[in-house]
Amino acid sequence: MKNMLVVTSGIVAMILSTATLAGPREDLLAQYAAAAKATGFSAARGQALHTQSFSGGKPDTPSCTTCHGKDTRGAGRALTGKTIEPVAASVTPTRYTDPAKVEKWFKRNCAEVLGRECTPQEKGDWLTFVIGQ
């Protein structure tokens, strides 16, 4: 009986912590918000960034969708043919939980596509978009 209680409270604690306490994604968004002095992020702006064709980066990678695909819930493909797991957080739940990984790829991919770093506002918008997908 005592065991049961411990187990149940453990489960309750787990549910609570994922539901109410800030996870790594929320922390990341909060950091970008602070850096951007943003009042909020917009999934619509994130989607526009995701699908827009830029000319500042490399000619063979004009858009995020070049590698990540048009469908956020479908797999993407790197230029080398390698499959990339979907960017939609609902399909690939492990995504955006490691801030160093997120920052590393924003740095690489924004340089590839836009020819510059993404601003904290752009990063927050894009994350808001894919987390909601």
Next chain:
Amino acid sequence: MRIPYRPLAIGLVTLAFSALVLARAQAGDRHFFAPVADPVVKEECGSCHLAFAPSMLPARSWQRMMGELDNHFGDNASLDAATTEKITSYLVANAGDAGGQRYSSKLLKGVAAGAAPQRITELPKWVSEHRKVPDWEWRHKEVRTKANCVACHTAAEQGSYDE
């Protein structure tokens, strides 16, 4: 004190025997290139393409490549210094010319001593193994590039390059 020669001898024989069996097992499959086992290398060198088997290039190739990650075949694949160092030592320790890896040295046949080739797909032996692959196959939309080994060698992630 008496040294127990007998068990010692038996132990040595067993050891020699298992080494022999192991060598045979590896010799039996000359298409085998041990895949990357280190999770960090797999993550950092396996996200844009297959994490290429370290035994496919000599140590000096990896050393040069790891020193130029900011311009990696046109991509910026740079990493922080600690990760770079960790990956370099893994690749070098398991490189094709690191002791005892006979089968990959076959792939390195014809590579000039001291050369540091950066592409597996430009090794003389790789080129000759693939000379019969027709042009249209390389351009097939599922292949895209010679570096996409998995498109044709479906078990490349497991280290097998059998057809």
